[in-house]
Amino acid sequence: MDNTFIIVFFPFAAALIIPWFAERFRKHAAWFAMVAPVVSTWALFNLYSEWAAGGRQTFTRAIAWVPAANVEISFMVDGLSLMWGLLVAGMGALIVLYSHWYLHEHEALGRYYGFLIAFMGSMLGVVFSDHLISLFIFWELTSITSFFLIGFWSDRDASNYGATKAILITGSGGLAMLGGFLLLGDVAGEWRLSELVLMPDIASQVSLGVFLLIILGAATKSAQWPFHIWLPNAMEAPTPISAFLHSATMVKAGIYLLSRFYPILGAHPAWGYVVTGFGMTTMIAGGLLSLRAYDLKAILAYGTISQLGLIVTFLGYGGKGAIIGATLHLYNHAAAKAAMFMTVGIIDHEAGTRDVRLLGNLKKLMPKTHVLAVIAALSLIGIPPMGGFITKEMLYEVSLHPGGPGNWSWFWPYLTVFAGVFTALYHLRFLSEPYWQAAEGEAPKHPHDPPMGMLAAPAILVLLALAFGLAPGLIENAIVAPAASATLGGGAKVELHLALWHGVNLPLIMSVITMALGLALYFGFAHVKTVLDACARIWGKAPAPDRIYDGFVNWLRNGTWEILLLIQDGNLRRYMRWMFVLPTIAVLYLVWRMEWGANVFPKGFAGASFLLVVIALMIAGAALATALFRRRVPAILALGTMGYGIAGLFLLLKAPDLALTQIMVESASVVLFLLVFYYLPELKPVPSSAAKKIRDWGIAIGLGVCTTLVMAAAMNTHKFRTIADYFMRTSKPVAGFKNVVNAIIVDYRGYDTLGEITVLVIAGIAVYALMRLVGEMKCDH
Amino acid sequence: MRSLILQTIAPVVLHLTLLFSMFLLIYGHNQPGGGFIAGLMTAVGIVLQWIAVDEEEGRRRFNWPYERIFLAGLALSTLTGVWGYIKGAYLKSSIYRFELPFIGDVELFTAFLFDVGVYGVVVGVVMCIFTNLCEEEAKDS
Numbered sequence: 001m002d003n004t005f006i007i008v009f010f011p012f013a014a015a016l017i018i019p020w021f022a023e024r025f026r027k028h029a030a031w032f033a034m035v036a037p038v039v040s041t042w043a044l045f046n047l048y049s050e051w052a053a054g055g056r057q058t059f060t061r062a063i064a065w066v067p068a069a070n071v072e073i074s075f076m077v078d079g080l081s082l083m084w085g086l087l088v089a090g091m092g093a094l095i096v097l098y099s100h101w102y103l104h105e106h107e108a109l110g111r112y113y114g115f116l117i118a119f120m121g122s123m124l125g126v127v128f129s130d131h132l133i134s135l136f137i138f139w140e141l142t143s144i145t146s147f148f149l150i151g152f153w154s155d156r157d158a159s160n161y162g163a164t165k166a167i168l169i170t171g172s173g174g175l176a177m178l179g180g181f182l183l184l185g186d187v188a189g190e191w192r193l194s195e196l197v198l199m200p201d202i203a204s205q206v207s208l209g210v211f212l213l214i215i216l217g218a219a220t221k222s223a224q225w226p227f228h229i230w231l232p233n234a235m236e237a238p239t240p241i242s243a244f245l246h247s248a249t250m251v252k253a254g255i256y257l258l259s260r261f262y263p264i265l266g267a268h269p270a271w272g273y274v275v276t277g278f279g280m281t282t283m284i285a286g287g288l289l290s291l292r293a294y295d296l297k298a299i300l301a302y303g304t305i306s307q308l309g310l311i312v313t314f315l316g317y318g319g320k321g322a323i324i325g326a327t328l329h330l331y332n333h334a335a336a337k338a339a340m341f342m343t344v345g346i347i348d349h350e351a352g353t354r355d356v357r358l359l360g361n362l363k364k365l366m367p368k369t370h371v372l373a374v375i376a377a378l379s380l381i382g383i384p385p386m387g388g389f390i391t392k393e394m395l396y397e398v399s400l401h402p403g404g405p406g407n408w409s410w411f412w413p414y415l416t417v418f419a420g421v422f423t424a425l426y427h428l429r430f431l432s433e434p435y436w437q438a439a440e441g442e443a444p445k446h447p448h449d450p451p452m453g454m455l456a457a458p459a460i461l462v463l464l465a466l467a468f469g470l471a472p473g474l475i476e477n478a479i480v481a482p483a484a485s486a487t488l489g490g491g492a493k494v495e496l497h498l499a500l501w502h503g504v505n506l507p508l509i510m511s512v513i514t515m516a517l518g519l520a521l522y523f524g525f526a527h528v529k530t531v532l533d534a535c536a537r538i539w540g541k542a543p544a545p546d547r548i549y550d551g552f553v554n555w556l557r558n559g560t561w562e563i564l565l566l567i568q569d570g571n572l573r574r575y576m577r578w579m580f581v582l583p584t585i586a587v588l589y590l591v592w593r594m595e596w597g598a599n600v601f602p603k604g605f606a607g608a609s610f611l612l613v614v615i616a617l618m619i620a621g622a623a624l625a626t627a628l629f630r631r632r633v634p635a636i637l638a639l640g641t642m643g644y645g646i647a648g649l650f651l652l653l654k655a656p657d658l659a660l661t662q663i664m665v666e667s668a669s670v671v672l673f674l675l676v677f678y679y680l681p682e683l684k685p686v687p688s689s690a691a692k693k694i695r696d697w698g699i700a701i702g703l704g705v706c707t708t709l710v711m712a713a714a715m716n717t718h719k720f721r722t723i724a725d726y727f728m729r730t731s732k733p734v735a736g737f738k739n740v741v742n743a744i745i746v747d748y749r750g751y752d753t754l755g756e757i758t759v760l761v762i763a764g765i766a767v768y769a770l771m772r773l774v775g776e777m778k779c780d781h
Numbered sequence: 782m783r784s785l786i787l788q789t790i791a792p793v794v795l796h797l798t799l800l801f802s803m804f805l806l807i808y809g810h811n812q813p814g815g816g817f818i819a820g821l822m823t824a825v826g827i828v829l830q831w832i833a834v835d836e837e838e839g840r841r842r843f844n845w846p847y848e849r850i851f852l853a854g855l856a857l858s859t860l861t862g863v864w865g866y867i868k869g870a871y872l873k874s875s876i877y878r879f880e881l882p883f884i885g886d887v888e889l890f891t892a893f894l895f896d897v898g899v900y901g902v903v904v905g906v907v908m909c910i911f912t913n914l915c916e917e918e919a920k921d922s
Binding site for chain 2: 656657660661664667672675676736737738739741743745746747750753754757758760761763764765767768771772
């Protein structure tokens with residue numbers, strides 16, 4: 001089996017069986033789940049050496065999926081997908097390790113690990129997909145699995161709200177992206193990303209609408225303003241999930257999409273403006289919101305939104321330096337932010353709250369956790385010797401060179417410093433309020449350091465951030481440079497020589513200014529807060545995205561309900577009337593349009609035997625009797641007689657299969673009818689006016705006439721050659737069946753049958769649920 | 782609803798219908814029959830028996846997990862399709878011929894397994910509806 005397929009599909013296969021093991025061996029559930037990320041990582045290393053041995057050339061691997069429609073599953077291996085793959089799989093392993101200590105033994109471990117691993121598989125699928133459609137499918141799978149992970153504690157309303165919000169926003173963004181993909185594929189005549197990146201002038205052929213649709217997918221997934229609103233609510237998820245999905249991987253899928261499409265759409269005239277526009281707005285909005293939050297996870301969530309905005313800004317800015325800087329920052333942010341989320345999870349676990357007002361002095365109470373949090377936060381702020389310092393300097397340097405959309409190059413250094421000050425401010429607040437300052441209230445539990453195992457995962461991440469700062473040579477040209485090169489496209493050569501110390505230059509001075517401003521604002525935070533609160537009061541009157549979302553969802557829910565009541569008012573007679581009138585109108589329209597004249601009807605009834613006529617009359621009589629009987633039991637029996645009569649007709653017309661089925665269906669439905677009959681009210685003649693009677697007769701006769709017309713037309717129009725000969729000839733050799741009817745059911749039209757039995761199963765489940773539900777409701781009252 | 786005649790003949794009829802439904806299922810590929818008809822016949826046979834004996838007795842004897850039966854049926858049919866997919870196209874039927882001692886040539890079709898799945902779904906759904914309706918009735922009375 002090829003490595004790419006192991007990487008992507010092994011997690012899915014594992015996700016199917018992990019729940020079983022996890023539920024049985026609850027104490028060791030995490031170790032079973034750990035197999036999947038470990039195997040994927042191992043396959044990734046194999047793939048990496050394969051790719052390195054092949055001269056680091058992009059290659060694809062494909063297997064046929066639907067050969068008849070020429071659709072295949074194909075995976076693309078290049079620097080970008082490998083970097084992302086290592087990020088996702090490696091982080092997956094750490095998250096599982098951390099979850100082992102985070103989750104309690106009595107929780108739904110099977111569900112948790114199953115969806116976690118399935119999510120990891122989907123995410124790996126996203127980054128390795130070559131075909132646009134399979135990219136979309138894996139993309140939506142990440143939304144679906146994240147829905148279950150966010151809503152893991154499904155007994156909490158806030159979890160359900162957060163999960164629904166996330167799937168509605170990212171899901172609709174995904175659909176917009178699908179629209180963009182379909183149009184792009186149509187315009188380019190090519191669906192594989194590995195080919196699309198080689199088409200030089202594709203960006204100029206793509207219209208603004210297509211471009212925006214694809215960007216919309218990225219913007220919703222990466223929580224760009226105004227779609228950022230789902231991320232804070234998604235913080236209801238267990239903390240390891242937040243660390244995995246909402247800091248390291250899923251929210252970065254949008255970044256991945258932008259990186260992947262940079263060589264394809266980067267030359268589009270709107271790229272710079274739209275992407276940097278999203279990025280800058282998000283960066284500022286996220287930063288401001290983070291400063292006003294009190295929940296530690298919300299502080300981090302808004303901080304993440306802000307950092308994503310920064311990365312998106314630089315992807316929009318474009319050019320070699322910006323792409324390298326964005327890639328570096330992405331890597332660094334993933335490690336540091338996930339570590340910070342994990343420390344928050346530890347606080348939540350040990351203190352029982354995440355409210356910074358209730359927490360204080362944790363520096364003394366949880367010294368080990370404190371150290372990890374400080375290093376991770378300082379890395380993101382960009383303090384040497386952490387990795388964050390290198391990426392920060394890199395971004396400063398990029399901003400000094402002319403670039404980006406329009407003639408705004410004077411503006412970028414200021415913006416980048418502004419972003420740096422923001423980053424410093426909310427991360428200092430993240431450290432000071434729980435760790436350094438005294439608490440305003442009292443935490444539910446007395447906090448202390450967790451067991452060493454729980455500290456292991458964040459410690460590894462923090463070490464990575466440190467190692468990256470001290471020895472950037474470890475990954476700069478092995479992992480980051482190829483990813484940046486793939487993002488730039490066109491076989492761009494990227495070679496990095498990163499180091500902490502570059503001598504005294506402009507970026508260093510900018511760093512110093514950033515630190516000074518950040519510290520100044522931090523010590524004067526009380527004033528900052530006053531200003532922010534004043535702004536919030538003014539802003540509070542404007543329609544915030546959150547309120548628009550809530551309003552829209554409520555409108556949709558109420559509107560649907562109203563439409564439903566309009567159509568389904570519970571009156572069975574009215575339903576029947578609609579069901580009869582609409583087809584009648586449709587057939588009459590056809591008769592009029594297609595000029596069905598008298599030639600539809602057979603010229604004579606010479607073929608009809610005496611017996612046939614007798615049975616036909618019997619059926620007609622039984623039908624009339626069904627309608628005229630005043631009591632239910634005789635009516636049901638008359639209906640049964642009609643059915644058996646039809647079975648007789650089938651027999652006479654030499655269709656034994658149909659006849660047998662008809663008899664069986666009739667027997668079963670008479671019995672079921674008699675059972676249901678118990679629930680029906682007494683059959684009372686409904687008093688109705690003459691006008692209503694005429695109307696009902698009209699409907700009945702109209703439907704009868706139309707059905708007859710359709711039957712006659714079906715018998716007498718020979719527009720197509722019959723396919724019967726083909727079936728008769730091939731049923732034995734192809735399907736192995738002599739009985740052609742059955743061969744059609746199970747082989748030629750096997751899909752139809754599969755669909756039908758699925759419907760049958762759904763009906764069965766519905767009846768089951770309905771009866772159980774009714775039973776429970778009766779017990780309640 | 783107790784009738785002596787029905788009670789006497791129902792067990793005999795049950796065995797006959799079950800036997801005949803098996804015959805329909807297995808011979809469906811060459812003669813009239815097939816999973817759908819066979820499933821209905823099995824279900825009707827059980828229902829008849831259920832009605833003949835009284836409520837308690839019926840539940841005691843035929844209290845099978847019908848929900849699982851129809852789900853298993855659907856799973857079998859779907860998986861048969863997957864087997865066909867490995868062989869070329871989803872739901873493509875494959876034919877296998879064996880020679881067994883004493884019995885002689887045996888042909889096995891994956892389409893037959895698909896049909897068995899259909900059988901399971903039909904029996905399961907009809908019986909699920911029936912037992913749920915019966916239960917409701919028993920609860921009310």
